[in-house]
Amino acid sequence: xxxxxxxxxxxxxxxxxxxxxxxxxxxxxxxxxxxxxxxxxxxxxxxxxxxxxxxxxxxxxxxxxxxxxxxxxxxxxxxxxxxxxxxxxxxxxxxxxxxxxxxxxxxxxxxxxxxxxxxxxxxxxxxxxxxxxxxxxxxxxxxxxxxxxxxxxxxxxxxxxxxxxxxxxxxxxxxxxxxxxxxxxxxxxxxxxxxxxxxxxxxxxxxxxxxxxxxxxxxxxxxxxxxxxxxxxxxxxxxxxxxxxxxxxxxxxxxxxxxxxx
Amino acid sequence: xxxxxxxxxxxxxxxxxxxxxxxxxxxxxxxxxxxxxxxxxxxxxxxxxxxxxxxxxxxxxxxxxxxxxxxxxxxxxxxxxxxxxxxxxxxxxxxxxxxxxxxxxxxxxxxxxxxxxxxxxxxxxxxxxxxxxxxxxxxxxxxxxxxxxxxxxxxxxxxxxxxxxxxxxxxxxxxxxxxxxxxxxxxxxxxxxxxxxxxxxxxxxxxxxxxxxxxxxxxxxxxxxxxxxxxxxxxxxxxxxxxxxxxxxxxxxxxxxxxxxxxxxxxxxxxxxxxxxxxxxxxxxxxxxxxxxxxxxxxxxxxxxxxxxxxxxxxxxxxxxxxxxxxxxxxxxxxxxxxxxxxxxxxxxxxxxxxxxxxxxxxxxxxxxxxxx
Numbered sequence: 205x206x207x208x209x210x211x212x213x214x215x216x217x218x219x220x221x222x223x224x225x226x227x228x229x230x231x232x233x234x235x236x237x238x239x240x241x242x243x244x245x246x247x248x249x250x251x252x253x254x255x256x257x258x259x260x261x262x263x264x265x266x267x268x269x270x271x272x273x274x275x276x277x278x279x280x281x282x283x284x285x286x287x288x289x290x291x292x293x294x295x296x297x298x299x300x301x302x303x304x305x306x307x308x309x310x311x312x313x314x315x316x317x318x319x320x321x322x323x324x325x326x327x328x329x330x331x332x333x334x335x336x337x338x339x340x341x342x343x344x345x346x347x348x349x350x351x352x353x354x355x356x357x358x359x360x361x362x363x364x365x366x367x368x369x370x371x372x373x374x375x376x377x378x379x380x381x382x383x384x385x386x387x388x389x390x391x392x393x394x395x396x397x398x399x400x401x402x403x404x405x406x407x408x409x410x411x412x413x414x415x416x417x418x419x420x421x422x423x424x425x426x427x428x429x430x431x432x433x434x435x436x437x438x439x440x441x442x443x444x445x446x447x448x449x450x451x452x453x454x455x456x457x458x459x460x461x462x463x464x465x466x
Numbered sequence: 467x468x469x470x471x472x473x474x475x476x477x478x479x480x481x482x483x484x485x486x487x488x489x490x491x492x493x494x495x496x497x498x499x500x501x502x503x504x505x506x507x508x509x510x511x512x513x514x515x516x517x518x519x520x521x522x523x524x525x526x527x528x529x530x531x532x533x534x535x536x537x538x539x540x541x542x543x544x545x546x547x548x549x550x551x552x553x554x555x556x557x558x559x560x561x562x563x564x565x566x567x568x569x570x571x572x573x574x575x576x577x578x579x580x581x582x583x584x585x586x587x588x589x590x591x592x593x594x595x596x597x598x599x600x601x602x603x604x605x606x607x608x609x610x611x612x613x614x615x616x617x618x619x620x621x622x623x624x625x626x627x628x629x630x631x632x633x634x635x636x637x638x639x640x641x642x643x644x645x646x647x648x649x650x651x652x653x654x655x656x657x658x659x660x661x662x663x664x665x666x667x668x669x670x671x672x673x674x675x676x677x678x679x680x681x682x683x684x685x686x687x688x689x690x691x692x693x694x695x696x697x698x699x700x701x702x703x704x705x706x707x708x709x710x711x712x713x714x715x716x717x718x719x720x721x722x723x724x725x726x727x728x729x730x731x732x733x734x735x736x737x738x739x740x741x742x743x744x745x746x747x748x749x750x751x752x753x754x755x756x757x758x759x760x761x762x763x764x765x766x767x768x769x770x771x772x773x774x775x776x777x778x779x780x781x782x783x784x785x786x787x788x789x790x791x792x793x794x795x796x797x798x799x800x801x802x803x804x805x806x807x808x809x810x811x812x813x814x815x816x817x818x819x820x821x822x823x824x825x826x827x828x829x830x831x832x833x834x835x836x837x838x839x
Contacts, residue, residue, distance in 0.1 A: 258538070258671045261684075270682045276671035278537045279684035281560050284530035287522065291534035291542065292671070294518045295490050299673050317530070320523035 223249045227271050234434025236424030237266055239391040240333060243401045244304075245273050247408060256300045258292055260285040264306035265339040265426075283314020286321030289328045300412060302329035308338045311347040311373040318377070325382025325416035329407050332374065332419065335426040336445060343429035347371040350448050355429070370448060374421040378454040384416040386455040390423045390446065392438040403453075423449050469650045475615040476501035476642040478650075479545060479571055479635075482619035484511040487656040488569075489540035490518040492531035494550060497583040498639035499573035502545045515656055525550040529557030529570070536566035537683035539662040539670030541623050545571035547639070548589050549580060551597070558632060559598030562700070563685030565669075567626035569619065570604070571635045573642040576811035584811025585639035585731060590785035593636045594759040601697055603704045605633040605711065606758040608729040612646035614756075620651060625711060627665065629703055636758060638781070640731040640813065704760075713756035714765055718744065722751030724823060724830075725769050727790055728779040729755045731813065736779050738816035743823065748831075750823065761789050767797030774830040777823050779814065780807040801835060802827070 223245035263282035270277035285303035407418035427437035535542035778787035784805035806822035
């Protein structure tokens with residue numbers, strides 16, 4: 205049997221995710237962004253949402269997210285993606301609107317916009333990549349940088365007396381009555397990525413059912429910013445990040461109920 | 467004839483938005499323009515036309531909501547007053563850089579800083595020179611009556627969509643709070659999804675059908691050669707506006723020795739100043755720029771051939787006066803250009819303007835145009 209006899213549609217066991225573009229990603233090898241992009245792309249494809257989806261890209265490493273997924277996109281100003289998404293879902297309630305934001309974007313400069321969009325219960329999905337650092341600008345401290353973590357603006361490690369405490373913004377978000385599903389996931393192993401995909405799927409379903417804001421934090425690695433190997437970064441994340449940002453659902457309810465398990 | 471009403475300028479902005487088929491208003495309270503959103507909330511246009519009205523958490527959020535709506539091809543607007551417009555500057559720059567149409571209303575108050583809530587025209591530079599970062603321009607319309615507050619809402623959207631550029635109505639607390647007779651426009655239906663597709667389908671984020679490539683709304687371009695080409699395209703657009711969209715009004719300018727240049731509230735006062743001056747035997751006319759960008763350079767150049775002097779009368783320390791000077795200079799004239807204005811929320815009287823004119827142009831009044839200074 206020759207190779208050409210093997211390459212047939214009926215023998216296909218895996219293919220490139222259709223919603224992903226043939227565009228080389230600018231992300232560093234080992235970065236979590238690529239995995240999360242792929243999960244989103246798979247879900248948009250599997251759930252038949254391409255024609256309905258409008259993505260809001262942030263400022264930060266994911267600023268070019270719009271290059272990689274074959275959907276309509278708007279690139280927001282730093283931190284303002286939830287405001288942009290608010291207008292879109294209000295004006296186009298039949299569409300599926302999501303924001304994709306990093307920790308500097310969402311938890312620092314955009315803290316007001318994310319709080320208020322979630323508090324209004326905008327029917328949007330928020331993907332929150334928390335790698336505890338500003339990747340794009342070269343590894344400065346983020347609001348979520350954990351205590352003692354070395355960054356270019358905390359060369360002696362984050363000192364809480366000087367820099368304040370690492371912010372568990374997802375816990376704050378879970379307190380807001382406008383949110384229906386708030387979860388914290390990771391993508392550093394195949395099983396974690398599969399779990400994360402299930403969570404994002406549930407979040408999308410909630411949004412499509414108009415249950416309010418769904419919020420998925422992905423505790424992520426930035427091996428370049430952390431100055432580690434990809435494998436070393438995964439290990440460091442498991443040992444240091446996840447104990448402070450434990451994985452799991454923080455809230456799973458319908459809009460209006462102010463419940464938080466964590 | 468349309469429906470006649472006695473209304474406040476701020477209320478008329480809201481009514482005109484509903485009637486011209488505006489899809490969404492996003493705003494944040496600030497004096498002296500809060501009646502815009504209050505009127506909209508009381509009118510509940512979502513029941514009538516489907517227009518979305520949302521009180522945002524800040525001016526920063528408001529303008530980014532406008533960015534979002536405009537990016538989807540919708541007719542969206544916000545209104546604010548001076549400090550709020552400063553907060554919006556980054557967002558306005560993004561909107562201009564992404565080539566999106568929208569309407570921003572600035573009901574000016576006195577500054578700088580928190581300043582005062584009284585009327586002012588001190589945001590002229592901010593409005594006509596861009597206001598945020600980068601090389602960009604807004605289309606700036608300056609109403610001088612409650613009627614024009616009504617008329618310029620629809621006109622602003624028309625120009626904004628024609629050029630895919632943000633438009634601004636630059637007005638002030640006096641016009642916002644003033645009640646006058648107004649003939650309201652007839653209702654225009656909001657654009658349907660099909661109409662938006664027809665008008666904006668090549669760029670708006672409506673959700674990507676398989677029949678077209680994805681649309682991306684962004685002002686980001688890492689390739690400097692492309693970014694420069696983008697800037698050149700923007701500048702071409704602004705040049706085209708300067709050729710085609712200049713609007714102004716002349717009042718007693720035919721035989722005038724001295725031209726008062728004033729816009730908005732100030733121009734209303736200066737009409738009276740012209741009458742007073744003429745009763746004293748001074749040949750004074752009034753040029754009222756209606757578009758502040760594009761600025762009426764050509765008519766200034768033409769008037770400069772005969773006029774002995776221009777007096778820019780603004781409720782500011784002198785901003786538009788610089789554009790008048792440039793227009794006179796570009797025309798190769800040495801007609802003198804002066805400024806008079808009260809600031810900090812004080813509105814000049816018609817008499818003060820005439821006194822200032824007599825004082826500042828005493829040389830020209832006695833001897834004619836100086837050939838050198």
